[in-house]
Amino acid sequence: MRQLIDLQRQLVPELLDVMSKRYKILQQVMLAGTIGRRALANVMAMTERVLRAETELLKEQGLLLISSSGMSLSDDGRRVLEQLEQLGPLVFGSSELEIKLQNMYGLQRVIVVPGNSEQSEVSKRELGRAAGLLLKRVVKSGDVIAVSGGTSTAQVAKYLSLPNTIKDVVFVPARGGLGESLDYQANTIASTMAKRTGGHYRLLHVPDHISEEAYESMMQEPSIKEIVEVIRNARIFIHGIGDATVMARRRKTDPEEVRKMVNDGALAESFGFYFNKHGEPIHKMKTVGMRLDDIAQIECIIAVAGGESKAAAIDAIMRFGHNHALITDESAALELIRINERNGHHDEL
Structure with missing residues (x-):
């Protein structure tokens, strides 16, 4: 696993950047319970336009639920987040x-x-x-x-x-x-x-x-x-x-x-x-x-x-x-x- 991650960093470093960004979005939604797009954009320091594209993709993947009251994690979203958190230091490294x-x-x-x-x-x-x-x-x-x-x-x-x-x-x-x-x-x-x-x-x-x-x-x-x-x-x-x-x-x-x-x-x-x-x-x-x-x-x-x-x-x-x-x-x-x-x-x- 470590060798594969290191190869990805060398060949497609942008892949881990994208994964890290989406992981942080799921993490913030989980912490909030339910959160609106504007509030999430402020937390993530992202424009609403960029965030909209990311959250729509996560919705299509079945990881986010979006309603009039805001965004929340689906059961699949919680499962994926939990798996990512177990791999966190290995995938994203330490700050x-x-x-x-x-x-x-x-x-x-x-x-x-x-x-x-x-x-x-x-x-x-x-x-x-x-x-x-x-x-x-x-x-x-x-x-x-x-x-x-x-x-x-x-x-x-x-x-x-x-x-x-x-x-x-x-x-x-x-x-x-x-x-x-x-x-x-x-x-x-x-x-x-x-x-x-x-x-x-x-x-x-x-x-x-x-x-x-x-x-x-x-x-x-x-x-x-x-x-x-x-x-x-x-x-x-x-x-x-x-x-x-x-x-x-x-x-x-x-x-x-x-x-x-x-x-x-x-x-x-x-x-x-x-x-x-x-x-x-x-x-x-x-x-x-x-x-x-x-x-x-x-x-x-x-x-x-x-x-x-x-x-x-x-x-x-x-x-x-x-x-x-x-x-x-x-x-x-x-x-x-x-x-x-x-x-x-x-x-x-």
Whole structure:
């Protein structure tokens, strides 16, 4: 397949250009659900005349449905889009931004979606969908998948599906999180992922932030010890990234403790730990679940985070050095490159 694609690039490079354009049209229609031609032309930065010719062809091929309310994907359109997405990196290659971030952080895979997910619902949805597609490519039957709480991982849950050939996947929360909003708790996200994929889930009903005494007591409970053992042996871990101060306040951390963390240089939060700009863990909450030692042993770690304002936090977590893949958006990617250029890191850390 790779050899055939390379030959096509040499002999008929315009073929892949046309395929890429039509793929992006189908992708945008899918994200919108139903969209008018003018709105789609604006999103695609194309003239309505050019777009009309492309959408008419896609309609004739049975991939698009066009009605008075706008355009939507047919069942065949969804099937073709799904197949193209599986072949995406092979057919279309990685973008310059993706390659640059891959080299900067030594990652196996980077996916950059268009826009700014802090300002655009479409970009936010695409962030979750792209992470779901990557997970679909790496998951195996019998896998245990740990997931952190947060808005980004909640988006992944909405768009996740797995092939029928993948069986007995178990989703678990990476740690306790009963202190957060229900929709964004790791327990909720793990159960949603399991229900959407026909998998199984295990829940961890413990608070997000507990005392040393409570921690020791909980870890004596056989049921908690058993689920924690499952969590710590996950093969795949999907996590979000947050600003340290924002996350500490959201978790109702004592103001004095927040001040101390900031003074110590806390910049980013992920999986219950706080990191400085060098990617060094400088503060951890006492939580039941995954530990830093466990993270170092996980085979596949996928970070999902976007938005320009989160770039510094993303940079810190990438410097921690244990992620294998990053799913982010254009605004964060561009700011990550600026941060590295300012700090003199350029293409490598």
